[in-house]
Structure formats: structure tokens, C-alpha cells
Amino acid sequence: MPTGSRPLRADAARNRDKLLATAVRVFGERGLDAPLEEVARGAGVSIGTLYNHFPTREALLDAVLPHRIIALDQVAAAALADPDPWNGFVRFVEGLFELQSQDRGLNDALARRTPLSPEVLAACHRGFRHVDRLIERAKESGALRADFEASDLATLIWAMSQVIRQAMDTAPDLWRRCLSFFLDGLRADAAHPVPVPALTPEQLAAVLQGPDD
Amino acid sequence: MPTGSRPLRADAARNRDKLLATAVRVFGERGLDAPLEEVARGAGVSIGTLYNHFPTREALLDAVLPHRIIALDQVAAAALADPDPWNGFVRFVEGLFELQSQDRGLNDALARRTPLSPEVLAACHRGFRHVDRLIERAKESGALRADFEASDLATLIWAMSQVIRQAMDTAPDLWRRCLSFFLDGLRADAAHPVPVPALTPEQLAAVLQGPDD
DNA sequence: GCATAACTTGAGGGTGTCCTCAACTTGTGA
DNA sequence: TCACAAGTTGAGGACACCCTCAAGTTATGC
Numbered sequence: 001m002p003t004g005s006r007p008l009r010a011d012a013a014r015n016r017d018k019l020l021a022t023a024v025r026v027f028g029e030r031g032l033d034a035p036l037e038e039v040a041r042g043a044g045v046s047i048g049t050l051y052n053h054f055p056t057r058e059a060l061l062d063a064v065l066p067h068r069i070i071a072l073d074q075v076a077a078a079a080l081a082d083p084d085p086w087n088g089f090v091r092f093v094e095g096l097f098e099l100q101s102q103d104r105g106l107n108d109a110l111a112r113r114t115p116l117s118p119e120v121l122a123a124c125h126r127g128f129r130h131v132d133r134l135i136e137r138a139k140e141s142g143a144l145r146a147d148f149e150a151s152d153l154a155t156l157i158w159a160m161s162q163v164i165r166q167a168m169d170t171a172p173d174l175w176r177r178c179l180s181f182f183l184d185g186l187r188a189d190a191a192h193p194v195p196v197p198a199l200t201p202e203q204l205a206a207v208l209q210g211p212d213d
Numbered sequence: 214m215p216t217g218s219r220p221l222r223a224d225a226a227r228n229r230d231k232l233l234a235t236a237v238r239v240f241g242e243r244g245l246d247a248p249l250e251e252v253a254r255g256a257g258v259s260i261g262t263l264y265n266h267f268p269t270r271e272a273l274l275d276a277v278l279p280h281r282i283i284a285l286d287q288v289a290a291a292a293l294a295d296p297d298p299w300n301g302f303v304r305f306v307e308g309l310f311e312l313q314s315q316d317r318g319l320n321d322a323l324a325r326r327t328p329l330s331p332e333v334l335a336a337c338h339r340g341f342r343h344v345d346r347l348i349e350r351a352k353e354s355g356a357l358r359a360d361f362e363a364s365d366l367a368t369l370i371w372a373m374s375q376v377i378r379q380a381m382d383t384a385p386d387l388w389r390r391c392l393s394f395f396l397d398g399l400r401a402d403a404a405h406p407v408p409v410p411a412l413t414p415e416q417l418a419a420v421l422q423g424p425d426d
Numbered sequence: 427g428c429a430t431a432a433c434t435t436g437a438g439g440g441t442g443t444c445c446t447c448a449a450c451t452t453g454t455g456a
Numbered sequence: 457t458c459a460c461a462a463g464t465t466g467a468g469g470a471c472a473c474c475c476t477c478a479a480g481t482t483a484t485g486c
Contacts, residue, residue: 009452048466
């Protein structure tokens with residue numbers, strides 16, 4: 001990755017690592033708009049050093065978020081390995097929300113509580129690259145309702161993100177209850193007609209990269 | 214209401230009204246943390262005048278929000294008038310979310326994106342006073358799943374609030390699609406066992422009045 | 427009309443965050 | 457060992473919002 005850039009001095013590399021580790025912790029605990037001074041203080045360096053390594057908040061997010069998001073890929077892979085397509089689908093969303101419930105930053109990122117850089121969006125693509133198959137498989141098996149589209153997963157994520165965040169401190173498992181209600185509505189034999197079509201790809205893109213509050 | 218306080222001078226009363234009207238609009242468009250300067254500007258008065266009438270942001274919210282919240286009471290009443298208990302339940306949540314989709318401030322208030330004053334919480338009590346009956350009735354009729362509790366409505370509101378807010382500008386009806394998935398999971402004949410108990414009243418209170426980000 | 431209480435005004439002080447940059451410190455290669 | 461590039465520092469300017477208050481304006485009752 002650091003193509004062409006000369007290697008960091010030893011102390012600088014140490015500081016950079018310390019900053020990254022602290023950023024993971026702070027963003028995880030406080031969300032993506034945690035004060036950067038807190039990250040610097042946590043890493044034992046001055047705010048100037050932080051900005052020296054990561055000239056903007058976005059740069060720091062780009063260095064921290066993708067890992068967390070790409071972890072979803074493993075969740076999806078494990079889910080695909082489940083022989084039962086419905087179970088696989090359920091395992092994926094449960095795994096996803098479990099990660100979100102441990103990481104306010106990931107929650108922010110997926111619930112779009114902050115604008116996302118191209119890098120982070122790219123990570124999302126990687127993290128979600130198997131979900132189409134996951135969904136298709138579950139539909140073909142007859143377990144998942146036929147009118148559920150991949151874009152509806154985005155909606156589900158927005159919805160659950162808020163539940164997770166809201167109850168994180170008080171009832172950290174509450175989202176499982178909410179999710180199980182929701183999942184019961186996604187089974188093919190529970191399906192009733194739906195009044196509104198799924199988002200078009202353009203609409204989804206618009207919402208994802210939207211003008212943000 | 215203005216018990217004991219001497220009447221306002223005519224121009225002051227006009228300004229107050231103008232401020233209230235503008236606050237309804239601005240909070241509705243921009244959410245509950247819209248800059249107060251924008252409200253003042255919109256009302257054609259200086260920021261000092263705003264603070265003269267409403268010494269704190271909370272005072273302004275107290276003057277503006279309860280109306281909007283108590284409107285829920287009428288939605289609930291209309292829903293109770295529906296002879297079909299399930300339809301009544303559905304009408305209530307649809308009506309509620311419709312209001313939220315037209316008013317970012319109401320969305321903020323119900324999704325707890327800002328701490329709520331005792332006055333606003335009282336308004337919530339009034340706005341929701343009939344929903345226990347609404348839910349009970351729907352359960353007794355056998356349409357609503359038996360393990361759905363009133364506190365689960367709070368969860369549903371948190372979930373849908375985020376979907377509504379997210380797509381408000383791009384796909385203002387998307388929430389209906391998400392809701393209909395969710396509602397399909399709330400029908401008694403869709404019910405599968407749920408892994409987590411409902412919030413206790415104490416937990417619900419804790420979340421509602423929680424330490425807020 | 428006038429005196430006066432009621433009301434309005436907006437510059438300005440406070441806070442919390444962002445990010446910069448000139449002066450300083452320190453690791454490193456010769 | 458030392459020169460200097462590399463790295464660090466933190467005070468401070470910019471910004472956006474909060475809210476206040478001393479000085480001005482205006483409605484109102486006499």
C-alpha cells in the first residue's frame with residue numbers, strides 16, 4: 001500500500017500504530033464523531049501529530065473503518081457455508097448486528113450517520129459482495145419471501161442500527177428481539193402484499209451518498 | 214395557561230406568535246437541533262427577542278412539540294374506532310409514521326435524538342395513552358402475536374424513525390415498504406419464538422430518559 | 427403629547443470543536 | 457559524533473453555535 005512513500009522513522013511508525021489502535025477504540029466507544037483530541041490524548045501524542053499522520057478526520061476514518069467493514073465479508077462467508085439457506089441468511093444479519101452492537105463507529109458508518117468517503121464505500125462493497133447470493137439462495141429455497149430485494153437489506157440495517165444504538169447501554173440484547181419480529185415478517189409464508197416497490201439502484205445510491213443533514 | 218402573568222404588549226404577542234409558527238416550520242424541516250438563529254431570522258426578529266420569549270431552547274421546544282405529539286392521540290382514537298382490531302393497530306402505526314415523515318422534529322423527539330423535557334414526556338404520555346388498549350385489543354382478536362408488548366412499540370418506533378429520516382428526501386414512501394415487512398412479522402400466524410424478553414418498565418424508562426450520547 | 431414600562435436589538439463573551447504552522451526535538455546515516 | 461531531515465508540539469485562528477445584557481426603541485395609559 002505505501003507505494004513509493006519512503007519508510008517512516010521508527011518513532012513515527014510507533015505513533016502511527018498507537019494512533020490507529022486508539023482510534024479504533026475511541027470510534028468504537030464514542031462513534032464516528034468523537035473528538036479527535038481524544039484520540040490524540042489516548043495515543044499519548046499531541047493533536048498536531050495526529051494531523052501530521054492523518055491530515056483530516058476522513059483520512060483517519062479511511063485508515064480505521066475498512067477493516068471493520070470488511071469483517072462483514074467473513075460473516076457472509078460463514079453464513080454462506082451454512083447448508084440451510086434461511087439459517088445462512090439469519091446468521092448473516094445476526095452477525096452483522098452483533099458487530100454493530102460492539103462498535104458504535106461501525107453502527108454510525110452503516111446507519112449513515114456521517115458522510116462516507118469513497119474508500120469506505122468501497123469497503124462496503126467488499127463487505128457485502130456475497131449478500132446478493134445469500135439473499136438469492138434463501139429466496140430460491142422458498143424460505144425468504146420472494147419480494148425481498150437486496151436494497152431492503154439496507155433498510156433493515158438502518159432500522160436495526162437505531163434500535164441497537166438506542167439500547168446499547170441499557171439492554172444490549174434488545175435488538176435480537178426486534179430482529180426476530182422482523183425476520184418473522186421476512187419468511188415466505190408470512191408474506192402479504194407490499195405497498196411500495198423496492199428502491200431502484202439509483203435511489204439506493206442517492207440515499208447512500210445523500211446530501212446528509 | 215398564562216395564569217397570573219400580565220398580558221403581553223400587542224407587538225410582543227405578535228412576535229411570539231411569529232416565533233412559534235417559525236419554530237414549527239424550522240424544527241419540522243431541520244430537526245430539533247436546528248440553529249435558533251434560523252428561527253429568529255425566519256420570524257423576522259433578533260436572536261435577543263427569541264431568548265426574551267423563550268429563555269432556553271428547551272422552553273421553545275416545550276411550546277412547540279407537545280401539540281405535535283398530542284396529535285398522536287387523535288390518530289390513536291381514529292384507530293380505535295376501526296372495528297377490526299388488526300386494522301386499527303396498523304392504522305395507528307401508519308398514522309404515526311406518516312406524521313413523523315412530515316416532521317423531522319417529531320421524528321427526533323420520538324427517536325430520542327435529543328433529551329426530552331418533562332413537559333414533552335408528559336405529552337408523550339397523552340399521545341400514547343390509548344395504545345395499550347389498541348395493542349391489547351389486537352392481541353385478543355388473535356391477529357397480533359401474543360408476545361408483542363407495548364414496549365416493543367417503542368422499539369418499532371426507533372427502527373422506523375431511522376428509515377423514515379434516511380429516505381425522507383429521496384424515497385419518502387420507503388418506510389411503508391419496511392413497515393409492511395415488519396407488520397407481517399407481527400401477525401400471530403407468523404410468530405416464531407423470540408429469544409429475548411421485552412423491556413421491563415424500568416429498562417424502558419432508563420432507555421427513554423437515558424444518559425443520551 | 428409625554429413619561430414610562432415593556433420590548434427589541436445585536437455586538438460580544440463563552441464553549442467546543444476543527445485544523446494550521448512556526449518553533450522545537452529527535453532519530454538516523456555518514 | 458554530528459548535521460539535518462523527519463517528526464513533534466501546543467498555542468492559536470476559524471467556525472458555528474450558545475446565550476447575555478446595556479443601550480436603544482416603541483406601545484400604551486394618563
